[in-house]
Amino acid sequence: MFDVRAVPQTRPQMRPGIERITPYKPGESQLPGHDRVIKLASNESALGASPRAIEAAQAALADAALYPDGGCAALRAALAEHHGVAADQLVCGAGSEQLLSLLVRAYAGPGDEVLQSQHAFMVYRIAADAQGAHNVFAPERDARVDVDALLDRVTEKTRLVFVANPGNPTGTWIGRRALRRLRAGLPARVLLVIDGAYADYPDDPEFSDGHDLVAEAIAAQADNVVVTRTFSKAYGLAGLRVGYLYGPPSVVEPLNRIREVFNVTAPSQAAALAALADQAHLAQTLAHNRREIDRLGAFLADRGYKTSPSGANFLLVHFDTAERAQAADAHLREQGIIVRPVAGYGLPQCLRVTVGAEADNDAFMTALDAF
Numbered sequence: 001m002f003d004v005r006a007v008p009q010t011r012p013q014m015r016p017g018i019e020r021i022t023p024y025k026p027g028e029s030q031l032p033g034h035d036r037v038i039k040l041a042s043n044e045s046a047l048g049a050s051p052r053a054i055e056a057a058q059a060a061l062a063d064a065a066l067y068p069d070g071g072c073a074a075l076r077a078a079l080a081e082h083h084g085v086a087a088d089q090l091v092c093g094a095g096s097e098q099l100l101s102l103l104v105r106a107y108a109g110p111g112d113e114v115l116q117s118q119h120a121f122m123v124y125r126i127a128a129d130a131q132g133a134h135n136v137f138a139p140e141r142d143a144r145v146d147v148d149a150l151l152d153r154v155t156e157k158t159r160l161v162f163v164a165n166p167g168n169p170t171g172t173w174i175g176r177r178a179l180r181r182l183r184a185g186l187p188a189r190v191l192l193v194i195d196g197a198y199a200d201y202p203d204d205p206e207f208s209d210g211h212d213l214v215a216e217a218i219a220a221q222a223d224n225v226v227v228t229r230t231f232s233k234a235y236g237l238a239g240l241r242v243g244y245l246y247g248p249p250s251v252v253e254p255l256n257r258i259r260e261v262f263n264v265t266a267p268s269q270a271a272a273l274a275a276l277a278d279q280a281h282l283a284q285t286l287a288h289n290r291r292e293i294d295r296l297g298a299f300l301a302d303r304g305y306k307t308s309p310s311g312a313n314f315l316l317v318h319f320d321t322a323e324r325a326q327a328a329d330a331h332l333r334e335q336g337i338i339v340r341p342v343a344g345y346g347l348p349q350c351l352r353v354t355v356g357a358e359a360d361n362d363a364f365m366t367a368l369d370a371f
């Protein structure tokens with residue numbers, strides 16, 4: 001018979017792996033002694049959401065007593081049309097982060113490996129640790145994903161490969177051919193996840209958001225590549241938490257089984273639908289980003305700072321040393337400006353600076369000049 005006194009533990013034990021997790025530290029939004037701060041730390045949209053999206057969310061609040069549509073039917077239909085895929089090839093999440101974590105939950109567990117590059121977005125490793133899977137990191141070259149290094153680290157245990165294109169916190173991207181070479185070099189049983197959180201931004205014709213790879217996989221009934229996208233960045237809806245994934249139905253279906261039933265709130269679905277319909281606002285956002293990133297880039301180059309090429313809405317600024325980066329961060333904070341230290345990503349000599357509104361970028365440049 002079960003004898004509870006024979007159980008040696010004196011308290012509930014969490015799964016191994018969870019103690020390895022360093023909690024994700026979001027960008028701060030307050031500074032002591034400053035009533036108003038300029039936050040350039042979380043890659044939020046400088047122009048905010050489409051006013052139509054805000055109106056739609058507000059209107060949806062009237063039905064706050066009702067559960068949302070758990071299948072996000074209207075939003076999925078609009079997104080499927082937008083990307084030229086079928087509705088059963090698409091699933092929505094509370095931010096793309098939720099879908100990234102669900103992918104790990106569905107495909108990796110203890111003893112499995114989750115492969116990513118050196119400075120990859122933190123959520124991948126947190127999700128893998130939470131499942132007891134092992135994180136494997138491939139070195140980057142000049143803060144850019146190195147396809148050969150990734151392929152070199154594939155083993156029998158590799159289950160998932162995450163590539164953000166463009167990457168965060170680097171902002172760098174790989175081109176169509178490189179992405180295709182990565183997929184072609186991976187065993188068919190390895191699921192390639194192309195994280196397109198910033199895929200709206202690049203204007204390089206060689207850039208690929210992975211859509212063609214997904215379309216080919218679907219056509220060939222291959223189950224091994226998906227794309228994730230978000231409304232948090234270029235659509236300016238980070239606070240409402242809407243992301244989506246599209247790919248072969250064989251990958252979408254298990255995610256539908258394990259996701260929370262009502263994972264995207266009704267105001268969020270309504271806002272995302274309206275935001276998607278307002279492509280003029282998206283175009284304005286992208287034009288602003290290009291203009292301002294060029295202006296910030298030119299200023300930083302003029303002052304002798306190196307920046308990584310950015311296909312996103314932020315710049316990775318390189319300082320001579322980690323101490324200089326820390327000192328610059330402290331100086332900016334004194335001026336009421338919050339940027340993002342990225343030592344946790346193995347880049348202690350860098351700061352990540354989100355492209356803000358014109359006046360906020362001016363304030364950043366003035367403050368950095370005084371440093």
Ligand SMILES: Cc1ncc(COP(=O)(O)O)c(C=O)c1O
Pocket residue numbers: 043094095096097098121164167168195197198229230231232238241242243
């Ligand atoms: C590379 C990358 N992927 C995914 C996300 C998650 O975004 P969200 O959960 O808001 O869709 C982020 C957010 O910063 C990101 O930088």
